[in-house]
Amino acid sequence: MYTRRVLAGLGGIVVLILLAAVVVVLRGPAGYRVTAYFTEAIGVHAGSDVKILGVSAGKIDSVRPEGTQVRVEMTVDHGIDLPADVRAVVVAPSVVADRFVQLAPAYTNGPKLAPHSSLGVEKTATPVELDQLYGSLKQLTGELGPGGVNNTGALSDLINAGAANLKGNGLTLRSTIENLGKATKTLTGSQANLFGTIDNLQKFTTMIRDNDSQVRQAEEQLASVDKFLADDREDIGAAMQQLAVALAKVQKFISDNRSLVASNVNKLATITQILVDQRKSLAEALDTLPLDVDNVLNAYDPTNHLLLGRADPNELSMPLASKTSGGGQ
Numbered sequence: 001m002y003t004r005r006v007l008a009g010l011g012g013i014v015v016l017i018l019l020a021a022v023v024v025v026l027r028g029p030a031g032y033r034v035t036a037y038f039t040e041a042i043g044v045h046a047g048s049d050v051k052i053l054g055v056s057a058g059k060i061d062s063v064r065p066e067g068t069q070v071r072v073e074m075t076v077d078h079g080i081d082l083p084a085d086v087r088a089v090v091v092a093p094s095v096v097a098d099r100f101v102q103l104a105p106a107y108t109n110g111p112k113l114a115p116h117s118s119l120g121v122e123k124t125a126t127p128v129e130l131d132q133l134y135g136s137l138k139q140l141t142g143e144l145g146p147g148g149v150n151n152t153g154a155l156s157d158l159i160n161a162g163a164a165n166l167k168g169n170g171l172t173l174r175s176t177i178e179n180l181g182k183a184t185k186t187l188t189g190s191q192a193n194l195f196g197t198i199d200n201l202q203k204f205t206t207m208i209r210d211n212d213s214q215v216r217q218a219e220e221q222l223a224s225v226d227k228f229l230a231d232d233r234e235d236i237g238a239a240m241q242q243l244a245v246a247l248a249k250v251q252k253f254i255s256d257n258r259s260l261v262a263s264n265v266n267k268l269a270t271i272t273q274i275l276v277d278q279r280k281s282l283a284e285a286l287d288t289l290p291l292d293v294d295n296v297l298n299a300y301d302p303t304n305h306l307l308l309g310r311a312d313p314n315e316l317s318m319p320l321a322s323k324t325s326g327g328g329q
Contacts, residue, residue, distance in 0.1 A: 031058060031075045032115035036088040036101070038124045041070040043099035044090055050074045051091075052082075052103050060101060069121060074101060084111035088119050090126045099127075 038044075041063055050058035058076040065071070076082065082103060091102045142148055149155055166173065187194060208215055229236065254261060275282065299307050 031078045034074050034076055034117055036072045036119040036124050037069045037121050038126055039121055040126055041072055049100040051100055052106050081107040082113040083107045084113050086113050088124045092127045
């Protein structure tokens, strides 16, 4: 009887162990650990939720201070990936509700955060506490109040002057804001041209910087020219006046002799046309004229003051033919 009871108890223990193993197997892996460091962790405690996009994705395991930081260890559910640049933020849904840790952004693609990774304080953030907000507002009102910048009424005068300037100008202010919006829209539509202009301006300034010595030399030369013109401005003015007088005289001469000038131009045109028509003969004469002059010089007898030459009587009976003249002795 006793043996049966022992066996029954052992059987029950075995069944419980098997049930626990089945539950563990069905639940799957517990998840992976992530550690985050915050400057403070008010309202965050073990058992608080870890959420992604507002959906529960794990639990906080422990919260304990370490020096000037708070170490928060959390377990992210199995099968949920986090991006390598994930950040942790303490979120307060309301003034009295428990806070939770929000992990953002959600993973879409790219490198993943490795298990057992740590997020430093530069990757975490905490909300502003209500008492800190009240303290900031109190300090602001104190600085703007009678004990601060308004101790002489300067702030009140500024507000009154602003109200007086804006009084009756609501429609104008509205039109200004609308036009500013249209100008912003225009600039948005032309941002390529605007950026191209800025880029070209940057290239221009870079070119000037790279050629600084040449730019300085050009400036010095311009300064020299300017000094020269300044030193001789009286002479230049007198020359311009004389040029104006000369141009006036030329204009009067042409006006008084218009018909004569036209006649001479027409005659010059006729002479020019003749030269154009006889340009071949002129070219031939210019080619042979040096030889003819040389022959005349060779035929001249300076002692007797005679021109020597030879003639063939038979040429008188021969037909006239064009031939090149030879030098006579």
